[in-house]
Amino acid sequence: MGIQTVDESHEVSSLAKYFKVWILLFVLSAFSYMVDLFQLQGYLRWTLVLMFMMLKAAFILSVFMHLGLERFALKTLVLLPPGAILVLILFMAVEGQYTTQSREFNFSQLWQQEILDFKDHHSPSE
Amino acid sequence: MQSQSNTSSLQSLVDDWSAEKQAFQVPWGKLMMWIFLLSDTFIFSIFLTAYMNVRISATAPWPNTSEVFALTIGGIHLPLILIAIMTFVLISSSGTMALAVNYAYKNNKKLAVKLMLATAFLGAMFVSMQAFEWSKLISEGVRPWSNPLGAEQFGACFFMITGFHGVHVSAGVIYLCIVAAKILAGHYDGRSLHIVEITGLYWHFVDLVWVFIFALFYLW
Numbered sequence: 262m263g264i265q266t267v268d269e270s271h272e273v274s275s276l277a278k279y280f281k282v283w284i285l286l287f288v289l290s291a292f293s294y295m296v297d298l299f300q301l302q303g304y305l306r307w308t309l310v311l312m313f314m315m316l317k318a319a320f321i322l323s324v325f326m327h328l329g330l331e332r333f334a335l336k337t338l339v340l341l342p343p344g345a346i347l348v349l350i351l352f353m354a355v356e357g358q359y360t361t362q363s364r365e366f367n368f369s370q371l372w373q374q375e376i377l378d379f380k381d382h383h384s385p386s387e
Numbered sequence: 388m389q390s391q392s393n394t395s396s397l398q399s400l401v402d403d404w405s406a407e408k409q410a411f412q413v414p415w416g417k418l419m420m421w422i423f424l425l426s427d428t429f430i431f432s433i434f435l436t437a438y439m440n441v442r443i444s445a446t447a448p449w450p451n452t453s454e455v456f457a458l459t460i461g462g463i464h465l466p467l468i469l470i471a472i473m474t475f476v477l478i479s480s481s482g483t484m485a486l487a488v489n490y491a492y493k494n495n496k497k498l499a500v501k502l503m504l505a506t507a508f509l510g511a512m513f514v515s516m517q518a519f520e521w522s523k524l525i526s527e528g529v530r531p532w533s534n535p536l537g538a539e540q541f542g543a544c545f546f547m548i549t550g551f552h553g554v555h556v557s558a559g560v561i562y563l564c565i566v567a568a569k570i571l572a573g574h575y576d577g578r579s580l581h582i583v584e585i586t587g588l589y590w591h592f593v594d595l596v597w598v599f600i601f602a603l604f605y606l607w
Binding site (some may be wrong): 275276279280282283286287290293294296297298300306307310311313314317318321322324325326327331332333334335336337338339342343346349350353354356357358360361364365368 | 396397399400403404410411412413418421422424425428429432433436437439440441442443444446453466467471474475478481482484485486489584587588591592594595598599601602603605606607
């Protein structure tokens with residue numbers, strides 16, 4: 262129950278585990294590259310890309326960075342705060358959609374014509 | 388220790404925080420590295436979220452990364468090949484780093500140092516390939532403010548995100564070399580080699596960030 266136990270008791274025996282995860286990371290990377298090579302598109306592409314991404318991230322965090330062996334207090338320190346990012350992603354996605362819509366509207370020919378008409382009716386010479 | 392965390396991890400959290408002593412039972416250097424990496428997580432998350440935002444709102448077509456980063460090797464046209472090789476180099480370096488940490492805790496100093504230097508070498512290789520990729524795109528006219536291949540935001544995102552990641556890899560190479568030199572000089576003799584694990588945390592984080600950049604910027 263000291264500072265040392267978490268690290269050292271596990272290091273000695275787990276060489277095989279590292280090699281397994283290492284190979285697994287290679288395989289998962291090869292899979293995500295193949296998603297692009299075979300030009301998979303649409304929902305299938307996004308699902309596979311995100312799935313391989315999350316799996317790789319989970320293996321690196323839990324095995325290579327030993328987060329799986331740490332006490333729950335440290336796990337919450339590392340994993341809880343980034344949850345706030347999900348809110349940011351949601352907001353920025355909504356905002357991005359709004360920007361697209363207003364750009365498509367404002368850059369359209371119809372709207373340009375309306376601006377010209379408006380200027381004709383309200384010319385500074387009046 | 389293991390069984391305790393399995394039976395009631397929530398109870399261990401309460402115990403750690405309610406005890407009148409330090410809340411995190413790890414060496415302080417390791418805890419500080421985790422907190423630094425947490426702040427770095429936010430920086431990279433904000434970059435990637437900004438990239439998502441401008442990509443959604445760009446009206447010009449986004450360049451096809453599969454073709455932009457394609458190379459023709461030996462007469463064969465290979466899409467995204469450079470990025471794939473860079474990914475494999477970085478994963479290899481993560482593997483050597485994990486082994487270095489393992490041997491450091493077995494007190495095999497020599498092998499740990501060798502593996503750390505191998506990791507640094509692979510990291511330098513990664514940065515070199517990134518430099519090649521940058522000069523290729525710059526010669527094609529891509530700039531942070533303009534892009535002849537399509538949406539201008541592509542240039543801004545590319546140089547910002549991969550540049551910031553490349554700086555992290557370069558800093559990691561220097562960090563690894565310094566720690567390896569200090570171990571060889573006997574700076575940590577008679578003490579635990581926690582420093583190797585702390586350095587490893589930083590290095591694995593750089594690999595972790597690349598996993599997200601690879602998926603979200605290059606494959607999206």
